[in-house]
Amino acid sequence: MRQTDYVEDSVSLSPDMLADQSIADHLHDQSGLSPLLYNADLAPTSKMGRQWSAYSIFALWANDVHNLGNYTFAIGLFSLGLGGWQVLLAFGFGAVFLFLLLNLSGYMGEKTGIPFPVMSRIAFGTRGAQIPALLRGAVAIAWFGIQTYLASLVLQLALLAFYPALKSFQTDNLLGLSSLGWATFLLLWVIQLLIVSYGMEMIRKYEAVAGPVILMTFVALAGWILLRAKFSIAWEMPHALSGTAMWMKILGAAALWVAVYGTFILNFCDFTREAKSRNSIFWGNFWGIPVNMLLFGGVVVVLAGGQYHIDGQIIASPADIVAMIPDTFLLVMATLSLLILTIGVNLMANFVAPTYALTNLMPQYMNFRKAAFLSALIGLLILPWNLYNSPLVIPIFLGGLGALLGPLFGIIMVDYWIIRKQNINIPALYSNEIQSEYHYMAGSNPRAIIALIVSGGIALGLTFLPFFAVLRDFSWFMAAGLAGIIYFLIADRRGPFTDVDGEKISVSPCH
Secondary structure, eight states: OOHHHHHHHHTTSOHHHHHSHHHHHHHHHHHOOOTTTOOTTTSOBOSTTOOBOHHHHHHHHHHHTTOHHHHHHHHHHHHTTOOHHHHHHHHHHHHHHHHHHHHHHHHHHHHHOOOHHHHHHHHHOTTTTHHHHHHHHHHHHHHHHHHHHHHHHHHHHHHHHHOGGGGGGGSOOBTTBOHHHHHHHHHHHHHHHHHHHTOHHHHHHHHHHHHHHHHHHHHHHHHHHHHHTTTOOOSOOTTOOOHHHHHHHHHHHHHHHHHHTHHHHHTTHHHHTTBSOHHHHHHHHHIIIIIHHHHHHHHHHHHHHHHHHHHSOOOSOHHHHHHTOOOHHHHHHHHHHHHHHHHHHHIIIIIHHHHHHHHHHSTTTOOHHHHHHHHHHHHHHTOHHHHHHOTTIIIIIIHHHHHTHHHHHHHHHIIIIIISTTOOBTGGGGOOOTTSTTTTBTTBOHHHHHHHHHHHHHHHHHHHOGGGGGGGGGHHHHHHHHHHHHHHHHSOOOOOOOOBOSGGGOBOTTO
């Protein structure tokens, strides 16, 4: 039997059969696919049956752009001296950069059908890919726990509005949380785990429903503030910036806005591997990034400027606006919308990445559901509320890991788009053979690792050393660009780079 004949037959195997060790060994014997690198969840998705449309991609951004952390960041720009039109301009610049970067990253997923850990094998090697996958996964697990904790605070607000007697359950303390805190955290933890356990298709359906709810909620909040402010808002705050300082802050805010999405830019292929076409990605990103972000900016200006016009106070977050709603029913509905939002953001930004990372770590033992449970369990065991309340953990640990994501992006993009010019041998990404295109040296590409170490060290310096404070807003771009340049200079460009699709070893997108 010829190798290609067997690979064609292997498509008919069910995901459960592919996960079975004996079947995986048989695949390795017949087609070169290694059970240490291949299972049904890491396999490329077939072109036929992909469900993610332009609306699906847009719905991701409808959830993620309007998250509470982004609003807190954006409203904070007013406190730094930017006015309404300056904030809008900053988000306009940021949206253009993001739109371009996300298309580059997203098209990779649509062409190859592979998740981020497998995509990393192209530049880093079949074993070296564990480095970017685990770096991305570690950041995501920590933020998954923290975001779930923050959502539990919102849920407590809603419960106390209806049942004030529950306040008595906030007086005790177990490992840093009250009884009510534990109950709300675990409830949200279970809900998210249940959604993810049904795979990417369930996430798509959740985001598709949650997106419009979020948009309507924030437009309604903005409308309510406009009514209270008699349709007059403050476009500028005291101590407004001007001249060079103003433009540096505008450009810095735009750069920071991109850095906020640095994690998601990196593993966007986890979602676009199920996109119907490049057009789906382009138009989903177009409506979800430039258009949606300008709507986001408009809501920010109305919420901050309107409230400042009313009482001369600059709010810290939309949650401050929600807390002012006088009607209990409307207050609860608003807080529930914020819960829907936080869960949607957590699923896409902080749950999928570590699930694939853990699956990639032990594909012969892990599948998407098992890895999702393990990710959630780690997110619970780290007691994320203590991390969030620590003055060191977020800026040092998470800030340090986050600083390394820019260099990873630069290396992976340069390798894919410039060095290889999109010529990817997908079946070879699942082979442990020494002569395999992505085996490099013992499974790792030392050139990519050197580029990461050098640029990563500089990225950490830009993040933490006071001397570089003036450049800190632009550190993601500088680190990504530097990593890309270093890798381009030292990469092996001899080729030949073959382009082989993964249809013969693919699985159904909805498996």
